[in-house]
Amino acid sequence: xxxxxxxxxxxxxxxxxxxxxxxxxxxxxxxxxxxxxxxxxxxxxxxxxxxxxxxxxxxxxxxxxxxxxxxxxxxxxxxxxxxxxxxxxxxxxxxxxxxxxxxxxxxxxxxxxxxxxxxxxxxxxxxxxxxxxxxxxxxxxxxxxxxxxxxxxxxxxxxxxxxxxxxxxxxxxxxxxxxxxxxxxxxxxxxxxxxxxxxxxxxxxxxxxxxxxxxxxxxxxxxxxxxxxxxxxxxxxxxxxxxxxxxxxxxxxxxxxxxxxxxxxxxxxxxxxxxxxxxxxxxxxxxxxxxxxxxxxxxxxxxxxxxxxxxxxxxxxxxxxxxxxxxxxxxxxxxxxxxxxxxxxxxxxxxxxxxxxxxxxxxxxxxxxxxxxxxxxxxxxxxxxxxxxxxxxxxxxxxxxxxxxxxxxxxxxxxxxxxxxxxxxxxxxxxxxxxxxxxxxxxxxxxxxxxxxx
Amino acid sequence: xxxxxxxxxxxxxxxxxxxxxxxxxxxxxxxxxxxxxxxxxxxxxxxxxxxxxxxxxxxxxxxxxxxxxxxxxxxxxxxxxxxxxxxxxxxxxxxxxxxxxxxxxxxxxxxxxxxxxxxxxxxxxxxxxxxxxxxxxxxxxxxxxxxxxxxxxxxxxxxxxxxxxxxxxxxxxxxxxxxxxxxxxxxxxxxxxxxxxxxxxxxxxxxxxxxxxxxxxxxxxxxxxxxxxxxxxxxxxxxxxxxxxxxxxxxxxxxxxxxxxxxxxxxxxxxxxxxxxxxxxxxxxxxxxxxxxxxxxxxxxxxxxxxxxxxxxxxxxxxxxxxxxxxxxxxxxxxxxxxxxxxxxxxxxxxxxxxxxxxxxxxxxxxxxxxxxxxxxxxxxxxxxxxxxxxxxxxxxxxxxxxxxxxxxxxxxxxxxxxxxxxxxxxxxxxxxxxxxxxxxxxxxxxxxxxxxx
Numbered sequence: 001x002x003x004x005x006x007x008x009x010x011x012x013x014x015x016x017x018x019x020x021x022x023x024x025x026x027x028x029x030x031x032x033x034x035x036x037x038x039x040x041x042x043x044x045x046x047x048x049x050x051x052x053x054x055x056x057x058x059x060x061x062x063x064x065x066x067x068x069x070x071x072x073x074x075x076x077x078x079x080x081x082x083x084x085x086x087x088x089x090x091x092x093x094x095x096x097x098x099x100x101x102x103x104x105x106x107x108x109x110x111x112x113x114x115x116x117x118x119x120x121x122x123x124x125x126x127x128x129x130x131x132x133x134x135x136x137x138x139x140x141x142x143x144x145x146x147x148x149x150x151x152x153x154x155x156x157x158x159x160x161x162x163x164x165x166x167x168x169x170x171x172x173x174x175x176x177x178x179x180x181x182x183x184x185x186x187x188x189x190x191x192x193x194x195x196x197x198x199x200x201x202x203x204x205x206x207x208x209x210x211x212x213x214x215x216x217x218x219x220x221x222x223x224x225x226x227x228x229x230x231x232x233x234x235x236x237x238x239x240x241x242x243x244x245x246x247x248x249x250x251x252x253x254x255x256x257x258x259x260x261x262x263x264x265x266x267x268x269x270x271x272x273x274x275x276x277x278x279x280x281x282x283x284x285x286x287x288x289x290x291x292x293x294x295x296x297x298x299x300x301x302x303x304x305x306x307x308x309x310x311x312x313x314x315x316x317x318x319x320x321x322x323x324x325x326x327x328x329x330x331x332x333x334x335x336x337x338x339x340x341x342x343x344x345x346x347x348x349x350x351x352x353x354x355x356x357x358x359x360x361x362x363x364x365x366x367x368x369x370x371x372x373x374x375x376x377x378x379x380x381x382x383x384x385x386x387x388x389x390x391x392x393x394x395x396x397x398x399x400x401x402x403x404x405x406x407x408x409x410x411x412x413x414x415x416x417x418x419x420x421x422x423x424x425x426x427x428x429x430x431x432x433x434x435x436x437x438x439x440x441x442x443x444x445x446x447x448x449x450x451x452x453x454x
Numbered sequence: 455x456x457x458x459x460x461x462x463x464x465x466x467x468x469x470x471x472x473x474x475x476x477x478x479x480x481x482x483x484x485x486x487x488x489x490x491x492x493x494x495x496x497x498x499x500x501x502x503x504x505x506x507x508x509x510x511x512x513x514x515x516x517x518x519x520x521x522x523x524x525x526x527x528x529x530x531x532x533x534x535x536x537x538x539x540x541x542x543x544x545x546x547x548x549x550x551x552x553x554x555x556x557x558x559x560x561x562x563x564x565x566x567x568x569x570x571x572x573x574x575x576x577x578x579x580x581x582x583x584x585x586x587x588x589x590x591x592x593x594x595x596x597x598x599x600x601x602x603x604x605x606x607x608x609x610x611x612x613x614x615x616x617x618x619x620x621x622x623x624x625x626x627x628x629x630x631x632x633x634x635x636x637x638x639x640x641x642x643x644x645x646x647x648x649x650x651x652x653x654x655x656x657x658x659x660x661x662x663x664x665x666x667x668x669x670x671x672x673x674x675x676x677x678x679x680x681x682x683x684x685x686x687x688x689x690x691x692x693x694x695x696x697x698x699x700x701x702x703x704x705x706x707x708x709x710x711x712x713x714x715x716x717x718x719x720x721x722x723x724x725x726x727x728x729x730x731x732x733x734x735x736x737x738x739x740x741x742x743x744x745x746x747x748x749x750x751x752x753x754x755x756x757x758x759x760x761x762x763x764x765x766x767x768x769x770x771x772x773x774x775x776x777x778x779x780x781x782x783x784x785x786x787x788x789x790x791x792x793x794x795x796x797x798x799x800x801x802x803x804x805x806x807x808x809x810x811x812x813x814x815x816x817x818x819x820x821x822x823x824x825x826x827x828x829x830x831x832x833x834x835x836x837x838x839x840x841x842x843x844x845x846x847x848x849x850x851x852x853x854x855x856x857x858x859x860x861x862x863x864x865x866x867x868x869x870x871x872x873x874x875x876x877x878x879x880x881x882x883x884x885x886x887x888x889x890x891x892x893x894x895x896x897x898x899x900x901x902x903x904x905x906x907x908x
Binding site for chain 1: 663
């Protein structure tokens, strides 16, 4: 039976017009191959069928969620079957006593979040894309978000996975219990592996009782280092804010150009803190205000109610859309030890000047996880070249400060060369051995994360 | 050069009397082989040397910490080099701003805990063995403890590892930053792998600001199910106690026989809760008392100060030593969804009767992680046989209730057969493939966790 015949199923299409719409995720500087088919299964059994055919014919398979990724991890590879999980959208179980939810991978983060909230529960991981990205994609990339500083990242909430292996076998791994050490932690190995080790077809996540509505404070600074010092001092005081975000001057300018938020003049950095500890929240934010002032904040506003809190956090939530107005952009995500944040900002400013590239930078300061937004004009080769040079300089800066090239976006295609620098020779070789153990034919998202064995 | 000559170093001994003292960890029903040498290196470079020699001659290597493990993971294998990390005891760094500590693997948990406490920091993982077990051993087994219900297990705190691979290469993996998704999560893969994938020679853990001194409450129940219902209802109310422990009647009797704590009569179950939320702690414990009473507690005591709190938690801390007085014992550690705790207690009681074995059961009720203590007389073959039958029945019970065979002690030798039942055929095969990728010669703690490939 020929390949195309084997692939024939109502959930598979080879229509080039349809395929074209599935070639890219949202990574800057993205390139993608030309796929041969798009499969949109609704059941694990259909994924098994695809992987069996792919194995038999050694066809590359690129698993995809909502393609909101920022590193090219979901970009097409030449001749590949694009395996979109977007139709596997069933919430299979919400366990109100043990605080878990079991879902198919195509369930959108926001859909799950709202479904569990209706039952008094809370799914904390909240990547910027949460209104459109899927749980499967969040797991595959180990997505982060604003809540990480208090609640942790996606992998901190994944308990059990069903994974279709490269050869079509179905693995269930992990457990639904709160603890467990029976065997190797394969759940964590698959989480963040960007579709290179298996296809995630079911996810059980841990939930928490719903948190109280957060209160918010905003502190304005005349210089980034004072904002950075506020971060380290506040977190050393024993506080665990539910959000602790920083925006630099170019970010503030972009937001102000998009919508006037009435920020004071001469602001060089803004820090936004939230506490969701209910009755303790006003106390937490007063403590924040005190630390910020002692570090040199020019002004601190503390919300007195939810409406005011929402208004104050709006600036941070607007940053993404405001920066989209600036041109094409690459949203980077270096993470450094938070003691090095000030040096990181200084370095990005220097890179921006040296390469004549606008790089508004904001992000999760509490985790040291910053998003330099490299702005460029995709139609102008010189602008692209300068943008890429700035990107490389930022990667090198992050590593020089003891950080990592990616705090939450993943490696994909964009950062594969830089990953090799970060991991070193032994690290790359171990990664390749792991890849080889799970995908001996090299058909799972080939060329992403790790270079194939020579 | 002969093998013995190659091994000759001041950190290696082949003295049979010395070796005899290193053959066993603290697992019940333990068996161990006869080792050929004991190496006690102080530096990574010495571990490298051992692994190179071991690789060249295909000699099994059994990594050991303090040998306080309860599953036989550190037990000797015939002809093996016992690789004790107990002399690698240096605290290399405590980073007071980024809240991390970097240590050699032989640093005792309590030594690290106290060192960081002196700097206002807190290392939460607190296995029962914390006064003697090492950080390396804690990482190798992914140790748990009383604090897990609020703070998580060892793996939630491991950021970066240095690992000597089977062939002697040195891998650094993970990162010191709060977040990071650069490549596969090998840190989690090594954590809990019980020395079967590599030898951990350096660990960087995350710390927290020191917690407030906890307050304690104790609730007494006339029947275990009411205690179990208190656990689920209290945790569903949004509370996150720092400790939530349960003891059954046989445990209470053992403690009472060891030291009179003045518990009321006719108590069938005791629940101990702590809160370390400072000013909010009295409120938390009043909420606990209210839930416990509504579930049918016969009496609830809430400590009004630290001294009273210490007295109330003493019963739980005494349980281990009190049960040691009963005879030989196997400390089991099944973890079930907490909604199934009542059925678990019912099942253990039935197993105890059926096999005529005393099985005091206590543990981390908030996590559903219970420790049935199978008491037997090692000198009486029939008692041993009944104890082993009870152990098997407990494993089966845990799995039947949707749980795992090991919540925090690990697989070692004791639970290897049961691990295969839990993982299933595909799971075992993937475990073997991972083992093969890291240890192609099968020299790293052979026979532990996973059976070798045929």
